[in-house]
Every structure is written in structure tokens, then in C-alpha cells.
Amino acid sequence: MNAPLEDPLYYLHNFQRVLDWVALRYPDLLDDHEQGFIAAFADLPQPSRALLVRLVMRKGEVFRASKLVYGEIGCPRAAALPLVELGWLLSDPELHLIELFALLRKEELLGCFGSRLPKAGRKEDWLARLEAEQATPLAFSGWAGTVPELVEEGVWRLTLMDLCDRLRLLFFGNLHQDWTDFVLADLGIFQYETVAFSAESRAFGQRQEVDAYLHIQRCRQALRDGLPAAELLPLLPAERFANTWLELRRGKLLHELAQHHERLGELAQAQALYAASAHPESRIRALRMLERLEDWPAAQALAEVIVAAPAHDAERQQVARILPRLVRKQGGPPNKRRPASPVERLDFELVNDGLRRVEWLVREHLGRDEAPVHYVENTLLTSLFGLLCWDAIFLAIPGAFFHPYQREPADLRLPGFRERRAEAFAACLARLDDGSYAAVIRERFAAKRGLASPFVAWGILGSDLLDQALACLPARHLRLCFERLLEDPDNNRTGLPDLIQFWPAEGRYRMIEVKGPGDRLQDNQRRWLDFFAAHDIPVSVCHVQWQVAATSA
Known part of the structure; x- marks a missing residue:
């Protein structure tokens, strides 16, 4: 500091x-x-x-x-x-x-x-x-x-x-940032990439958009403050916004109100609100409401719409579980369970010292001088991606950067994030093909050290880890993982394995997901494991049980 x-x-x-x-x-x-x-x-x-x-x-x-x-x-x-x-x-x-x-x-x-x-x-x-x-x-x-x-x-x-x-909204383009951002930057706690601003570097193009944003924010606050849903519902924006950003905010409000009705057991009202929402999780919630209402034909029709055009991998995964259930409810044949991905399984019995997380114990158990193990959950692959694609991520295009205190482009979670930067991302990923990627990543690692990024975890990525990763991770594997990150930058940044082990002398590696006693794989972890298995990317799932202390006779 x-x-x-x-x-x-x-x-x-x-x-x-x-x-x-x-x-x-x-x-x-x-x-x-x-x-x-x-x-x-x-x-x-x-x-x-x-x-x-x-x-x-x-x-x-x-x-x-x-x-x-x-x-x-x-x-x-x-x-x-x-x-x-x-x-x-x-x-x-x-x-x-x-x-x-x-x-x-x-x-x-x-x-x-x-x-x-x-x-x-x-x-x-x-x-x-x-x-x-x-x-x-x-x-x-x-x-x-x-x-x-x-x-x-x-x-x-x-x-x-x-x-x-x-005025704060006009400056930041949001209301979750406030005056403390200036102080944290002045103190050097947060540092930001310098982006060129132009006359088009604006969060809003019309006053009506600002009014709509503030109205949605007031509605969300009223819901959290306990305003009865019957009083809040007439205040909601009835029509969809042409502005994608505002429509997603409207969708989030509708999703929160639907959750409120769902908690109260008002399933029909919840279903209608989920159906009207553009929130990424709303279609699946609407489908689940139809299930609970036992409206099987409507539920199956919605499930088939989702199957035909899933919004993201999580939705594809969830509807794949639900659709066979709907078929059975209507007298259809039972589905054949899809076999689990062929991922290597490790089983260990370790001593629980009560002080360290299970991932740390596995890291110590597996680590060798010639085969070091690092804790990298959701950080290493994303950091390498963030460094290689730094210029594309921080490209100053309209609708991306509005002020000097942004850690990420404003459209990172919006549809079309990659497409709006297609040429820039293609140039970055091409370096994986011509072999120049390692030099670029090292140069970015030195030049951008400490600057806020939605992908780079500076607290985890040290020089040793970077050197071992570049020596052992094949460019082909990096490209596959980076392409998947770009498919859904928001959701696919999570679910990556806890540990990675390198054999620098042999130029190989494996990722390791650790599960302690009673712990189960999460959906986002299963999606990454399926992806790794489909592309022959080395990964293991390590299941840990605690050693039972021997008792004297």
C-alpha cells in the first residue's frame, strides 16, 4: 500500500x-x-x-x-x-x-x-x-x-x-461502484489498464436509458426492502428493452421477483415471471415450475425449445437431466443413463490435521521435487488466457469502457462479446499456432503486473508456476481451453480443477480435482471434466477419505 x-x-x-x-x-x-x-x-x-x-x-x-x-x-x-x-x-x-x-x-x-x-x-x-x-x-x-x-x-x-x-451512474455506468474506487486507486490498492476513450465511450446513449436503469434499481431495492410483490408488480417495466444491457437488468429483476414467488409457493406466478425474464437461469427455472405444476406437455415443449438452442453449457446440461423425466411422466420409455466421462480416479486415505484444507493435503501427498503440484483452482488457465488475449480483452470499442476504473469490459457478460472482437481474438489465438504465445505471455506478465483483470489472478500466478505451465502445457490444449472460455466467458471461468502437477523434465502435466469425504462434483466441474475427456486432456479426480486412528487394545 x-x-x-x-x-x-x-x-x-x-x-x-x-x-x-x-x-x-x-x-x-x-x-x-x-x-x-x-x-x-x-x-x-x-x-x-x-x-x-x-x-x-x-x-x-x-x-x-x-x-x-x-x-x-x-x-x-x-x-x-x-x-x-x-x-x-x-x-x-x-x-x-x-x-x-x-x-x-x-x-x-x-x-x-x-x-x-x-x-x-x-x-x-x-x-x-x-x-x-x-x-x-x-x-x-x-x-x-x-x-x-x-x-x-x-x-x-x-x-x-x-x-x-x-451523476455517479453516468460516470461508472453502474451503481455498484462508488467514490471509494477513487481512493483505492489513489492508494495503489487497485490499478487499472489505461484505455483510450473517445466520444463514443459512453455507458448510455439516451436519457431514457438512464431513467430506466435507475427505475429498475429502485424496484430491486424495493423488493429487497420487503415491498409486497403485488405492489411491486405494476411498477415493473412491462416491455422489453431494445438495449441488451438494460434488458438483462430487467431480466434479473424479473428473476428475483420470480424467486420470491417461488419461495412463497406461488408457482404459476413464478413461472410466468421466469418465462418473461432474459436472465441466463430463467428458462430452466420456468421449466422446473412447469414440472412442479405437473403441466407435462408445456414442460416438454419448453424443454425441446431449450434442447434445440441452449443458451449455454449449463442450460444444455440441466435440460438433458430434465427431458427424460418429462418423457417418463407422459408414459414414454425410460432413458438410458449416459455413462460418466472416462476420467482417471485417485483414492487416498490421508490424516486430517484439522488445520489445512484437503487440497493442501493432497498437494503435499503428491508433490515431488521432480513433479511439483500447485493449487490453481480457476486461476491458471484463465490467467494464461487473460495474458495472451490482453489486447483483445481491453480493446477500446464502443460499449466496452466508460471510465478509468474498469477491471473488465462492460460487455464481458453480454451476448456477442467475442464476436465484437473477433479479429483481435483471432490474432491472439493465432500465436498458439505459430509458437510465439509463450513470449507474448511472458511479456504481458512483466508489463501488466498488478493491473486489474477479469481473468488474471496475480496473487496465484508466480514466475515458477508460469515457467512450468509454459513448459508443460501443449499449445493445442491451451487453444482448446481458451476457445471454451470464449464460448461463455462468465460461466466457464469456474469449475476448473483444484490442482495441477507438472513433470518439467518430461514436458507433461495433469490436472487434479480434489473431493474430500462427502464432497460431490459440481455441475460446472462435470462440464469441464467432460470437455477434458473429449479432448484427451489429462485430468484426474482424487477422492480422499480420512485415516481412522488406530486404537490400543
Whole structure:
């Protein structure tokens, strides 16, 4: 970690950077109010700008003046005056009881409510008691009128959170990133690839898309906050979006609401919502709902649609299990179970020391000086792919990169990720054919060390592991695995074996999936094992049982 940030106003500079970025790239998507805010913010005194940004970056919207102690700002009351005049802060705002209870300590609440509260008890119980008596919000001074020092201290409500969330969304293209990303980058904790930005480097092309994103986010939050599904359903976007990215977000919301109905046993409603969703798991869930409703013809019809055009390997695998069951339910012949992939099996009895994971024990048991074993679950093959294809992954094409703090292209999980970079990926993979791949991977390993990547696990990939991998993994095997990663970059990054063993002197290797007592292969692991078996890629599944301690007679 680098030295702590020395400029006490670092957060203000970062906020201004967002405003400048958004004003430059999204002027056509900003209304008069938002443009007015950006202009007025620049004219404020520095302490007022700093206080506002501090509040924007804090949790909640209601703040006590006594809690806003910042040396670089000075008197918070003086800094707040211009913000109050603009209406960006409300002094003495109306508060619901739950907001008041979040602000005040127990002894302060006793001062406000006196004999209405028992002197002993929990704040949660006090809140429930008072809410039963009075649910109407009051101004802070109305609640705290019997405690003059509280009224004099003052409370403010920030009125700009929706506006600032919109600006943050325009900058990041999402709402899961926030102001801490700037700090983590400034401290050197996260480092990002430098990507060329153009006028087309925008997350949104129309204001309606921003509105839709924010509306979907509010609906998801309402569902998580417990809004009854009957009240939420009319708020959902009824029509599909032409924008693939927004449609997937709409699909995720529909999927979450369907899960809610499924948990309540409302299977018909769940099925309808799954059927309307574009979420990658929704078609299989819709199929399972039809099964549970015992609508066998509709279930079989949907299963056959999925078989004809599966969205991904996981869906293909799941429907292959379900379809024979549907056939049997309708009087069809029993299916013949598909034989398991011919994968080598290893069986060991090891001592459970209670300190190390089973993978570590197997690594120690199998490892030799001439045949080292490394723990690489989901990291080695993906890292080699990420290094070889670095330029294609970070290609600055429209719809991929919007700001300097992206660890991956925004369309990584969208259909057509590879196709939009077809020429670049073809050039990268061609290096596996001409033999230049090892030099390129080593060069990327040195030049890009530490930069955030969706594929490269810098904490696992050391020089020794890299050298052994390049010496022992055939280019043909790498190409096969990389092609599969590109078929579904999101799902196929997982399920890879836990260990890899090299024989450097012989130029060979094997991957090893480890299963402890009672552990079973996961579906994504089975898919990779089937793939390895189909292409003669060396892999073993190691089953471990614990040694039983001998007892003396």
C-alpha cells in the first residue's frame, strides 16, 4: 500500500473529476437542474463544496452538525449556510421516528420522550412502542423541543442523493461502484489498464436509458426492502428493452421477483415471471415450475425449445437431466443413463490435521521435487488466457469502457462479446499456432503486473508456476481451453480443477480435482471434466477419505 493520501481535499478533487467527466461526455443527457447543479457547485466556497461532498459520500441523508468534524472544512455551520440557501441541505428537516432513532443516543431519546419511555430497554423496543402511538413525521425541533441543546446543535437533510446517484451512474455506468474506487486507486490498492476513450465511450446513449436503469434499481431495492410483490408488480417495466444491457437488468429483476414467488409457493406466478425474464437461469427455472405444476406437455415443449438452442453449457446440461423425466411422466420409455466421462480416479486415505484444507493435503501427498503440484483452482488457465488475449480483452470499442476504473469490459457478460472482437481474438489465438504465445505471455506478465483483470489472478500466478505451465502445457490444449472460455466467458471461468502437477523434465502435466469425504462434483466441474475427456486432456479426480486412528487394545 502506498502512503496515505496527503491532500486532505482528495475527495473533493475526485468529485469534481466526475462532474467534469460527465459534463464533457453527457451534455445531451443532462437536464437543466443537473447542469445548473454542476455550474453552481463550481461557484461555491471551498469549505461548502467539501462539506457537500463529505455528506454525499457518507451513509444516509440525515446528519447531525456535531458529527461533521473535518479539519480541512472548519466550522460545519458556516460551510452549510450556502448549501441551505440553495436548498441542497434542509435545516430542521422532518424526520420519521426511525430516522430520529438512528441519529440520537439512548440518553438523548430519553430526554426527548421523558416518561413515554421506560428508563431501561432496547432502542428497538422503544421504537416499536412509539411507532404504535405516533407514525407521523415531525421536524427535528418538534421531536427534540424539550432538549434545547439538541435543537441548537442542528440537523440537516441532504436533498441531492438522487441527483448524485445519477451523476455517479453516468460516470461508472453502474451503481455498484462508488467514490471509494477513487481512493483505492489513489492508494495503489487497485490499478487499472489505461484505455483510450473517445466520444463514443459512453455507458448510455439516451436519457431514457438512464431513467430506466435507475427505475429498475429502485424496484430491486424495493423488493429487497420487503415491498409486497403485488405492489411491486405494476411498477415493473412491462416491455422489453431494445438495449441488451438494460434488458438483462430487467431480466434479473424479473428473476428475483420470480424467486420470491417461488419461495412463497406461488408457482404459476413464478413461472410466468421466469418465462418473461432474459436472465441466463430463467428458462430452466420456468421449466422446473412447469414440472412442479405437473403441466407435462408445456414442460416438454419448453424443454425441446431449450434442447434445440441452449443458451449455454449449463442450460444444455440441466435440460438433458430434465427431458427424460418429462418423457417418463407422459408414459414414454425410460432413458438410458449416459455413462460418466472416462476420467482417471485417485483414492487416498490421508490424516486430517484439522488445520489445512484437503487440497493442501493432497498437494503435499503428491508433490515431488521432480513433479511439483500447485493449487490453481480457476486461476491458471484463465490467467494464461487473460495474458495472451490482453489486447483483445481491453480493446477500446464502443460499449466496452466508460471510465478509468474498469477491471473488465462492460460487455464481458453480454451476448456477442467475442464476436465484437473477433479479429483481435483471432490474432491472439493465432500465436498458439505459430509458437510465439509463450513470449507474448511472458511479456504481458512483466508489463501488466498488478493491473486489474477479469481473468488474471496475480496473487496465484508466480514466475515458477508460469515457467512450468509454459513448459508443460501443449499449445493445442491451451487453444482448446481458451476457445471454451470464449464460448461463455462468465460461466466457464469456474469449475476448473483444484490442482495441477507438472513433470518439467518430461514436458507433461495433469490436472487434479480434489473431493474430500462427502464432497460431490459440481455441475460446472462435470462440464469441464467432460470437455477434458473429449479432448484427451489429462485430468484426474482424487477422492480422499480420512485415516481412522488406530486404537490400543
